[in-house]
Amino acid sequence: MLDLINFRDVTVDVDSNTAWIQAGASLGEVYYRIAEKSKIHGFPAGFCPTVGVGGGTGALVRKYGLAADQVIDACIVNAEGKILNRETMENDLFWAIRGGGAASFGVVLSWKVKLVSVPAMVIVATVKKTMEQGAADIVHKWQFIADKIDEDVFIGLTLSVVSSNNTNVNDDHKHIDGERTVSAEFTILFVGEGGVEKLLQLVEERFSELGLTSKDCIQMSWVESVLYFSHQHGKPLESLLVRDNPTANYFFKSKSDYVKTPVSKTALAGLWRMLLKQENVMPMLIWTPYGGKMNEISESEIPFPHRQGNIYNIKYSVSWLEENESAMNLEWMKKLYEYMTPYVSKNPRTAYLNSRDLDLGQQYCEDYQDISSHLNARVWGRKYFKDNFERLVKVKSEVDPQNFFKNRQSIPPITFGFRKENV
Numbered sequence: 001m002l003d004l005i006n007f008r009d010v011t012v013d014v015d016s017n018t019a020w021i022q023a024g025a026s027l028g029e030v031y032y033r034i035a036e037k038s039k040i041h042g043f044p045a046g047f048c049p050t051v052g053v054g055g056g057t058g059a060l061v062r063k064y065g066l067a068a069d070q071v072i073d074a075c076i077v078n079a080e081g082k083i084l085n086r087e088t089m090e091n092d093l094f095w096a097i098r099g100g101g102a103a104s105f106g107v108v109l110s111w112k113v114k115l116v117s118v119p120a121m122v123i124v125a126t127v128k129k130t131m132e133q134g135a136a137d138i139v140h141k142w143q144f145i146a147d148k149i150d151e152d153v154f155i156g157l158t159l160s161v162v163s164s165n166n167t168n169v170n171d172d173h174k175h176i177d178g179e180r181t182v183s184a185e186f187t188i189l190f191v192g193e194g195g196v197e198k199l200l201q202l203v204e205e206r207f208s209e210l211g212l213t214s215k216d217c218i219q220m221s222w223v224e225s226v227l228y229f230s231h232q233h234g235k236p237l238e239s240l241l242v243r244d245n246p247t248a249n250y251f252f253k254s255k256s257d258y259v260k261t262p263v264s265k266t267a268l269a270g271l272w273r274m275l276l277k278q279e280n281v282m283p284m285l286i287w288t289p290y291g292g293k294m295n296e297i298s299e300s301e302i303p304f305p306h307r308q309g310n311i312y313n314i315k316y317s318v319s320w321l322e323e324n325e326s327a328m329n330l331e332w333m334k335k336l337y338e339y340m341t342p343y344v345s346k347n348p349r350t351a352y353l354n355s356r357d358l359d360l361g362q363q364y365c366e367d368y369q370d371i372s373s374h375l376n377a378r379v380w381g382r383k384y385f386k387d388n389f390e391r392l393v394k395v396k397s398e399v400d401p402q403n404f405f406k407n408r409q410s411i412p413p414i415t416f417g418f419r420k421e422n423v
Contacts, residue, residue, distance in 0.1 A: 021159040035223035042118040059189035062292030068099035073112035079404040100303030104411040109301035118222040123190040124317035135184040143262035149293030152192030254317040257344040305386040362408040
């Protein structure tokens with residue numbers, strides 16, 4: 001394992017609308033350094049500022065796509081110890097490291113990315129509804145508009161279990177006072193022209209059920225919206241430079257899915273029952289809408305294939321404090337994932353690489369020789385990459401045939417799983 005924590009410079013060039021980002025930087029550091037130079041530049045990556053620069057999907061995904069879609073150069077150390085850039089690496093390798101799990105192919109030292117245009121002031125809003133306030137019908141309707149509304153509008157959805165008397169969970173993240181209910185939190189970013197009035201018009205036309213009002217809307221800079229979406233609204237921008245999350249001292253499990261057809265009201269009712277069934281489980285489901293720019297990019301443009309036809313991504317997560325609660329929480333997550341099977345993508349049931357899920361399959365052998373053959377890795381590889389998995393294997397076979405760079409779900413070279421005695 002390589003620790004790149006001190007390799008984290010971010011060099012922003014607003015004249016060329018680009019930035020060089022060293023691989024040890026956090027997203028918060030990237031956002032902060034961009035804001036130092038410009039109020040009208042942004043970068044479409046994840047919500048969590050403490051996550052590494054590797055990616056994530058955030059509120060700009062519908063307008064500009066993914067972080068990986070913005071990569072225009074990179075410096076990488078290959079299996080032979082050579083430092084390569086866009087000019088010296090093969091085209092296929094440059095394709096593979098943008099969303100294909102770059103750690104399978106080498107050690108990325110830095111990325112050069114395109115910056116995107118954002119207004120000097122954006123609009124954010126949050127609307128919360130419980131089941132008692134009609135959340136079930138609003139969530140159902142959200143599925144029909146979230147990927148189709150104007151691409152300047154992002155409406156994310158977070159489902160969680162709260163007290164029906166008070167929507168705040170206790171600080172210990174373990175118990176809820178009073179009766180339990182499901183809360184639907186709709187978070188909105190508007191990066192178009194026309195301000196609050198235009199946002200209200202767009203939402204009213206497609207999603208009047210939400211009940212968005214001008215009182216829900218706040219104007220702020222794009223970088224301030226990063227703090228807003230990471231639940232740090234009102235804190236100084238320097239908060240983005242904090243790399244550690246002092247509240248993250250807990251156990252955690254996540255899985256992911258993609259939804260191509262709206263889930264019926266009946267199936268959603270079953271989901272609400274699942275979320276409320278186990279009293280000591282604290283689940284959270286994040287539904288991220290696609291559409292917009294995501295529909296315009298080919299499935300094979302980069303290894304990330306989840307483009308047109310995907311309404312939204314689901315990230316399931318559950319957290320707990322005590323190790324002796326692990327079995328209960330893991331079993332609950334397994335049942336939730338099984339319940340959702342009929343309602344999500346099929347053949348394959350796809351998954352998001354950044355929500356790494358070893359339940360989909362993994363390499364157990366210490367030397368990674370037998371289990372990481374093409375056929376075994378294909379089990380999880382096609383879920384993450386669909387048909388792009390085969391091209392990733394080809395690239396791996398060419399640039400790292402001895403499988404020097406490997407992990408539990410790395411891309412294997414196609415010949416590495418076959419021992420000489422079997423030839």
